Amino acid sequence: MAANGANEALGKAHVPYGSDGSGLYSAATLGCFRVIQEAKPMILDALSELPLKFYQGCVRIADYGTADGGTSMPLLGDLIDTIKRNHPSTEVEVSYEDQPTNDFKSLFFFVQGLKAIENVEPYLKRHSGVFVTASGTGFYEQCFPSNSIHLGMSFTAMHWLRRKPCNITTGLHMTQAEGNELAAFAKQAEEVSEAGHACTNEGALSGSS
Ligand SMILES: C[S@@+](CC[C@H](N)C(=O)[O-])C[C@H]1O[C@@H](n2cnc3c(N)ncnc32)[C@H](O)[C@@H]1O
Incomplete structure (x- = not known):
């Protein structure tokens, strides 16, 4: 471990x-x-x-x-x-x-x-x-x-994102996000593809932990 x-x-x-x-x-x-x-x-x-x-x-x-x-x-x-x-x-x-x-x-x-x-x-x-x-x-x-x-x-x-844009209240995985929560994941994905590889490594998955 x-x-x-x-x-x-x-x-x-x-x-x-x-x-x-x-x-x-x-x-x-x-x-x-x-x-x-x-x-x-x-x-x-x-x-x-x-x-x-x-x-x-x-x-x-x-x-x-x-x-x-x-x-x-x-x-x-x-x-x-x-x-x-x-x-x-x-x-x-x-x-x-x-x-x-x-x-x-x-x-x-x-x-x-x-x-x-x-x-x-x-x-x-x-x-x-x-x-x-x-x-x-x-x-x-x-x-x-x-x-x-x-x-x-x-x-x-x-599914291992650099950071978690928000908690997901409708499930655990980002594919289960809905509404504003889904929009927050989509927005981050857009920002990432525009920014190329420059980033931090927060290693977030999703969910509420
Ligand atoms: C579900 S496993 C997949 C392992 C293997 N590629 C496979 O298909 O069997 C996900 C892997 O991604 C790694 N991972 C997660 N975040 C990472 C990061 N930021 N940089 C490198 N590896 C990462 C995890 O440590 C884990 O080994």
């Missing part, structure tokens, strides 16, 4: 599910494996449009809001298989990103094959020239050097 005070410092941000190194998030989250699997054709399409030959021999892929990394491992394996099939000497860097309180220990256990996920072979075991790094900077701030990521993705993290 996160160190005392760390979650408050992040503004009631998402707290990792299960203790450090337990891999409980992936073990208990079949739905998120399916979401990512559904997105596979879209991501493979995006990969096929990358001008790999201009990347000086290394493709950098980022997974933002990755949790313990288990749920995106099958997709990342497929992406790396595709890159290596077409460009065997190209190296790949997978850059995982999440909040400082994230269970990065489980992530490295999974990726290095020290902890198993059923029916998923760790991609590091089947290819050389693949490197794994992690950023514990929340995705409302710049997480990686400018122009360093070639392909970025993020799954099931869109």
